[in-house]
Amino acid sequence: MAMIEAKPFPFHFDFDHVALVCIDMQKDFILPGGFAESLGNHIENVAPCIPVIQKLQEGFRKCGLPVIHTKECHKPDLSDLPVAKRNRGNPKIKIGDHGPMGRILIDGEDGSDFIHELAPEDGELVISKPGKDTFYRTVFHEYLNTRKITNLIITGVTTEVCVQTTMRCANDRGFDCILVEDGTDSYFPEFKKAALKMLTSQGGIVGWTCKSEPILEVLAAGV
Amino acid sequence: MAMIEAKPFPFHFDFDHVALVCIDMQKDFILPGGFAESLGNHIENVAPCIPVIQKLQEGFRKCGLPVIHTKECHKPDLSDLPVAKRNRGNPKIKIGDHGPMGRILIDGEDGSDFIHELAPEDGELVISKPGKDTFYRTVFHEYLNTRKITNLIITGVTTEVCVQTTMRCANDRGFDCILVEDGTDSYFPEFKKAALKMLTSQGGIVGWTCKSEPILEVLAAGV
Numbered sequence: 001m002a003m004i005e006a007k008p009f010p011f012h013f014d015f016d017h018v019a020l021v022c023i024d025m026q027k028d029f030i031l032p033g034g035f036a037e038s039l040g041n042h043i044e045n046v047a048p049c050i051p052v053i054q055k056l057q058e059g060f061r062k063c064g065l066p067v068i069h070t071k072e073c074h075k076p077d078l079s080d081l082p083v084a085k086r087n088r089g090n091p092k093i094k095i096g097d098h099g100p101m102g103r104i105l106i107d108g109e110d111g112s113d114f115i116h117e118l119a120p121e122d123g124e125l126v127i128s129k130p131g132k133d134t135f136y137r138t139v140f141h142e143y144l145n146t147r148k149i150t151n152l153i154i155t156g157v158t159t160e161v162c163v164q165t166t167m168r169c170a171n172d173r174g175f176d177c178i179l180v181e182d183g184t185d186s187y188f189p190e191f192k193k194a195a196l197k198m199l200t201s202q203g204g205i206v207g208w209t210c211k212s213e214p215i216l217e218v219l220a221a222g223v
Numbered sequence: 224m225a226m227i228e229a230k231p232f233p234f235h236f237d238f239d240h241v242a243l244v245c246i247d248m249q250k251d252f253i254l255p256g257g258f259a260e261s262l263g264n265h266i267e268n269v270a271p272c273i274p275v276i277q278k279l280q281e282g283f284r285k286c287g288l289p290v291i292h293t294k295e296c297h298k299p300d301l302s303d304l305p306v307a308k309r310n311r312g313n314p315k316i317k318i319g320d321h322g323p324m325g326r327i328l329i330d331g332e333d334g335s336d337f338i339h340e341l342a343p344e345d346g347e348l349v350i351s352k353p354g355k356d357t358f359y360r361t362v363f364h365e366y367l368n369t370r371k372i373t374n375l376i377i378t379g380v381t382t383e384v385c386v387q388t389t390m391r392c393a394n395d396r397g398f399d400c401i402l403v404e405d406g407t408d409s410y411f412p413e414f415k416k417a418a419l420k421m422l423t424s425q426g427g428i429v430g431w432t433c434k435s436e437p438i439l440e441v442l443a444a445g446v
Contacts, residue, residue, distance in 0.1 A: 008312070009312060039425070039426075041425070082395075082396065082397025083397065084373075084394075084397045084398065084399050085394075085397065088399075088426060088427050088428075089231070089232060089426040089427055091426065130395070131392075131394075131395030131396075132391055132394070132395055132429075133356075133391065133392055133395050136392070136395045136396070150307075160421045161421075161428060161429075165388070165391045165392075165395075168355055168356065168388045168391075169354075169356055169359070169388075169392070171307075171308075171354075171355070172305075172353070172354030172355055172356050172359045172388075173305065173354075173359070174305025174306065174307045174308065175307065176307050187425075188424065190417075191417070191420070191421050191424070194413075194414070194417035194418075194421070195417075195421075197414070198383045198384075198414050198417070198418075201411065201414070202262070202264070202410075203262075203311060203312040203314065204311050204312055205311075205384060206355075206384075
């Protein structure tokens with residue numbers, strides 16, 4: 001059993017029951033010229049987590065542990081896109097429209113794909129999800145249950161949207177989750193800070209947070 | 224079609240497709256001597272929303288519109304209580320133990336029941352939910368779909384836990400949700416403030432917020 005120094009208290013996990021979850025590290029959310037930047041988001045604020053997630057992915061792979069990748073996107077026929085999501089605020093560019101990197105947030109298009117530094121390797125689970133919650137209309141829960149995964153190490157963007165929503169829904173389902181503080185970012189640094197505090201308040205009501213370093217040390221030691 | 228001044232822009236809804244959702248206004252979370260207070264939470268911070276929700280419930284009832292009540296609680300045999308939830312932080316008093324108002328967070332016990340000001344009326348949907356997300360292991364989604372409810376007016380406690388989790392999961396499912404700013408509270412005022420900002424950022428990425436007043440005016444006018 002590995003032990004990590006964390007907030008609000010140490011986090012324990014077993015190598016047989018843990019997975020790394022990398023949320024929405026997609027070109028359209030992160031790269032210059034992508035959809036997020038075109039909406040006026042400060043993409044420079046989501047860059048710091050990239051090398052951290054890269055190191056965590058390497059560490060998990062060296063130990064033969066599962067790495068799970070999610071991407072928020074929709075089917076080309078838009079059949080899984082709620083009307084409310086497409087029309088909210090009557091934006092100039094809507095999901096499904098042609099954008100700078102192909103059709104916006106459509107599965108299979110270049111912009112919805114992962115940044116090259118964090119590309120999935122063969123055999124790793126890739127979840128295309130229509131919502132912010134990774135459990136909604138995906139195989140995530142079934143995958144975790146059939147592999148007896150009970151502990152999730154969570155990374156990705158953005159902290160207060162897809163990351164915290166997924167962590168909250170995982171917590172409802174009985175998973176012990178730890179969010180990697182330097183492995184997650186938001187376009188809004190104050191939202192990242194507030195989300196980290198909310199998740200660990202009231203005795204870890206949603207779960208834990210920690211730095212990547214103690215996790216990398218445990219992986220390197222191969223406990 | 225009714226229109227409400229809201230953040231980040233006006234919210235429209237139709238009387239035929241709207242419901243009021245009142246989240247977790249339970250004795251154990253709100254009253255002196257309850258479970259929440261015994262954990263050191265400042266229950267005085269969740270009192271202000273009570274009379275506001277009361278007025279909204281009255282307004283909805285006068286118009287013959289649905290009022291939905293949720294309570295976070297578990298079955299007496301604890302079969303729907305994740306081990307991770309019960310043991311998190313190894314607390315002195317665990318869910319299911321005997322507390323000041325009966326067994327803690329067990330359905331049917333006094334403490335898990337609603338405060339008397341906000342008691343459900345006959346015929347109103349009461350959802351006992353094991354998680355923070357009202358959709359998880361409940362009839363909520365089916366109820367809303369079969370009644371063609373598309374717009375949710377959300378109230379309750381606490382803003383950053385069950386309220387925002389439910390709103391995020393409703394948004395994933397295509398519901399247009401507005402959170403009533405003075406109809407929700409948290410033990411931590413800074414978390415309430417941050418949650419309200421997060422939900423409406425990026426063009427209402429999760430939904431809208433507004434004061435109760437414009438909603439009450441629309442209900443009084445009976446549009």
